[in-house]
Amino acid sequence: MGARAREDKIELMVESDRFNRRVGLITNYYDLEWLGLNGHDFCGGFGSQHLPQLLHFCRENPDYHIVSCDGPGRCVNRLLLEKDFYMLANKDKDPALVLNYLLDPEWPTLLEEGISSALAELDHIKNRRKR
Numbered sequence: 043m044g045a046r047a048r049e050d051k052i053e054l055m056v057e058s059d060r061f062n063r064r065v066g067l068i069t070n071y072y073d074l075e076w077l078g079l080n081g082h083d084f085c086g087g088f089g090s091q092h093l094p095q096l097l098h099f100c101r102e103n104p105d106y107h108i109v110s111c112d113g114p115g116r117c118v119n120r121l122l123l124e125k126d127f128y129m130l131a132n133k134d135k136d137p138a139l140v141l142n143y144l145l146d147p148e149w150p151t152l153l154e155e156g157i158s159s160a161l162a163e164l165d166h167i168k169n170r171r172k173r
Contacts, residue, residue: 052140061141066133088128115144
């Protein structure tokens with residue numbers, strides 16, 4: 043078994059809401075449209091094919107920066123090339139900020155509550171149709 047130590051210093055955050063507020067993550071579809079950006083999903087995510095558009099936008103608008111999604115549950119507050127998913131932010135540009143919400147001790151509970159709520163809503167819709 044081997045391990046590789048990294049010398050990078052990071053500030054690891056496990057709460058999505060705190061990370062989103064601190065970096066100023068823009069997740070509103072209409073805010074991104076107002077900025078003149080297209081190709082994003084309803085949560086503000088851009089696929090890798092839209093990275094040139096984001097880079098151009100950030101060069102022309104230095105108050106904004108790119109946040110890279112670096113795997114399941116992990117976001118890095120800087121540009122990492124060759125990732126599948128990117129987002130736009132407009133506050134803290136500290137490249138050492140990293141989010142990994144899967145490490146949040148409350149995450150399994152939050153996931154279970156979210157799934158239970160969705161199932162309850164589907165059940166409600168299904169039962170309403172039976173009347």
